[in-house]
Amino acid sequence: MQAAVAHRWSRSVLTAQIAQRAHARAGQAVTNFAATLPPPQSDLAQQTLRDPYLFDFLALGPAARERDLEQGLADHIQQFLVSLGTGFAFVGRQVHLEVGGQDYYLDLLFYHLRLRCFVVVDLKMEAFQPEFAGKMNFYLSAVDDQLRHRDDQPSLGLLLCQEKNRLTVEYALRDLKKPIGVAEWRTRLVDSLPKKLQGSLPSVADIERELGRSRK
Numbered sequence: 001m002q003a004a005v006a007h008r009w010s011r012s013v014l015t016a017q018i019a020q021r022a023h024a025r026a027g028q029a030v031t032n033f034a035a036t037l038p039p040p041q042s043d044l045a046q047q048t049l050r051d052p053y054l055f056d057f058l059a060l061g062p063a064a065r066e067r068d069l070e071q072g073l074a075d076h077i078q079q080f081l082v083s084l085g086t087g088f089a090f091v092g093r094q095v096h097l098e099v100g101g102q103d104y105y106l107d108l109l110f111y112h113l114r115l116r117c118f119v120v121v122d123l124k125m126e127a128f129q130p131e132f133a134g135k136m137n138f139y140l141s142a143v144d145d146q147l148r149h150r151d152d153q154p155s156l157g158l159l160l161c162q163e164k165n166r167l168t169v170e171y172a173l174r175d176l177k178k179p180i181g182v183a184e185w186r187t188r189l190v191d192s193l194p195k196k197l198q199g200s201l202p203s204v205a206d207i208e209r210e211l212g213r214s215r216k
Contacts, residue, residue, distance in 0.1 A: 026050055026085070029158070030166055031181035032173040037154065042179075045115055045156060051183035053083055053160060058187055066125045069185075070094075070107050073123075087114040097142045106139060117153040118143050121160060128164035128182055130172040140178040154178070160185045 029049035033042040057079045058072045073080045074093050081088055091109040098104070108121040120139050124132065136157040143155045157180040169182045 029181040029183040030164065030169040030173070031179065032176060033156075033179050033181070035174075036177060036179040041115070041153060045179065045181075048085060048087065048112065048115060049158060049181045049183060050085060053183055053185045055080070055083060055185055055187055060187065064125065066107075066123050069123050069125060073108065084110070087112050088119065089113060091118070097139070097146060099138075099142050104139070104142065106143075109143075112156070115153055115156070116151070118147060118155040119158060120155060121158045123185075124159065124161040126162055128159065128161040128169055128172075130168065132159050132161070133169075133172040133176060133180060133182075136180050137176050137178045140180070156181065158183065 026047055028051035029046075030051070031046055031049065033045045036042075037045055055073065057076050058069070060068060060072065070093060077090055081090065088110045089112070091111055093106075093108050095106040095109045096103060097106065106120055107123045110119040110121065111117070112119050120136065120143055122132065122136055122139070136159055140155050140157050148155060155178075157178060159180065159182045161182065161184060163184055164182055173180055173182070
């Protein structure tokens, strides 16, 4: 109720937030914000990220790749922004950076209006690996050097993985100087089911293909 008043949510947005249990997921991402950001910026940044993120508007088949995930989120940018939470403004996808004569591309780039900083989102179709944190740290250094305005706060990194081990994430982030958070992403249709049943049901893409055939 407090968030609805503060952010002037419509009834439909509030209903969606309740249905997705946004209040239970807020602030649950594993981060190093307390060690890399000053208060109260660190507390606000922590509450900004969620875990897990629910992308129940996506139709990803079993052979989907990271680029398919990225394309799906870009195609449904309005729903994606609702999933991210209040304050995120979309900057672009596959944002180009040149470092040392080599080209690099950020999956998704946002600017957070309350935090006053860029947010780099890196998408993974696999479990978290420690090397992901090092690459994100590199991206944030480049963004802070090339894109950040002198009045902006330090850029944040968000790694969205299919799953994570909390202790592994904590070790990977512990001595990094850049603020990074790690959270899981899920699609409600399959991931809300018991693991032993997840592989026995068709994906959304499978169902859509079958419906397409029946119409023909």
